[in-house]
Amino acid sequence: MSEQITPELVAKIANTVAVLQQAEADHDQGKVVFANSLGAEDVVITDLISKHADKIGMFVLDTGRLPEETLQLLTEVQKTYSNVAVDVYYPEAADVESFVKENGVNGFYESQALRKGCCAVRKIKPLKRALSDREAWITGLRREQSVTRDEIGFKEFDEGNQIEKYNPLADWTEKEVWAYIKANDVPYNELHDKHYPSIGCAPCTRAISAGEDVRAGRWWWENPETRECGLHPGTPAAEATPVNVMDFLPK
Numbered sequence: 001m002s003e004q005i006t007p008e009l010v011a012k013i014a015n016t017v018a019v020l021q022q023a024e025a026d027h028d029q030g031k032v033v034f035a036n037s038l039g040a041e042d043v044v045i046t047d048l049i050s051k052h053a054d055k056i057g058m059f060v061l062d063t064g065r066l067p068e069e070t071l072q073l074l075t076e077v078q079k080t081y082s083n084v085a086v087d088v089y090y091p092e093a094a095d096v097e098s099f100v101k102e103n104g105v106n107g108f109y110e111s112q113a114l115r116k117g118c119c120a121v122r123k124i125k126p127l128k129r130a131l132s133d134r135e136a137w138i139t140g141l142r143r144e145q146s147v148t149r150d151e152i153g154f155k156e157f158d159e160g161n162q163i164e165k166y167n168p169l170a171d172w173t174e175k176e177v178w179a180y181i182k183a184n185d186v187p188y189n190e191l192h193d194k195h196y197p198s199i200g201c202a203p204c205t206r207a208i209s210a211g212e213d214v215r216a217g218r219w220w221w222e223n224p225e226t227r228e229c230g231l232h233p234g235t236p237a238a239e240a241t242p243v244n245v246m247d248f249l250p251k
C-alpha cells in the first residue's frame with residue numbers, strides 16, 4: 001500500500017480537525033467523549049485530538065477478552081498522549097460471571113443470540129455507562145468499512161443512545177488512514193502487520209486472506225450483514241437483530 005499525504009488527504013485532515021474542534025466547541029468539557037477502540041482509525045483520531053482538540057476526553061472498553069497486543073497498545077497510547085485523559089471501562093463482574101455460568105466461557109460461538117448477548121454484557125452495558133451524562137460521542141467509523149456503514153455522516157443523531165454522534169473519518173479510505181499513521185509515526189496495533197485489518201476480542205477476530213473484505217475476520221462464522229456488536233445501533237445490521245442487554249444480566 002503506498003503511503004502518501006496527497007492534497008486530497010490534506011483537505012480531509014483539515015475537515016476532520018474542524019469536526020473535532022466543532023465538537024469540542026459545542027459541548028462543555030466532559031460532555032463529549034471519544035470511544036477509542038484502538039483500531040487504525042482510532043489511533044488517527046487519538047493523534048488529532050491530542051494535537052488539536054485536547055479538551056475531548058476518550059475511553060477504551062476493555063471486554064476482558066482483548067488480545068495482548070491491544071493491551072500493549074493501550075499502554076503506549078496512555079504514555080504517548082499524556083495530555084488527554086484515557087479512561088478504561090470494564091464489564092460488571094457479576095454480569096460476566098452470570099453469563100459464563102449459564103452459557104460457558106466461549107458460548108458466543110453457539111448462536112448469534114449468545115454472541116450478541118456476550119457483546120451486550122462485555123461491551124454495550126459498559127458503553128452505556130461510559131456515555132451516561134454525555135451530550136455527544138466521537139467514533140472512528142468510515143463509510144467504506146462495510147455494507148453496514150456506507151451511509152454514515154460526519155455528524156448525526158444517535159437514536160439508540162439519544163446523543164449526538166460525530167464520525168470525523170467518515171469519508172477517509174483505508175489507504176489514507178495508513179498514510180496518516182505512517183507520516184505521523186502514530187503508534188498502532190502490531191496485529192495490523194499480521195493481516196488483521198479490523199481487531200476486536202481475541203476469540204472473535206482472525207487474520208484475513210488477500211481479497212477478503214476488511215471486516216471478514218470479525219465474527220467470521222456469521223452472515224456479513226449481521227456482523228455488528230451493537231455499539232452503533234443506527235447501523236442496519238444492529239437494527240435487524242436488536243439486543244436487549246437486560247436479557248443477559250443476572251436475574
Ligand code: SF4
Nearest residue numbers: 108118119122201204
Ligand atoms: S466480540 Fe466476542 S468475546 Fe468480545 S464481547 Fe463480543 S462475543 Fe464476547
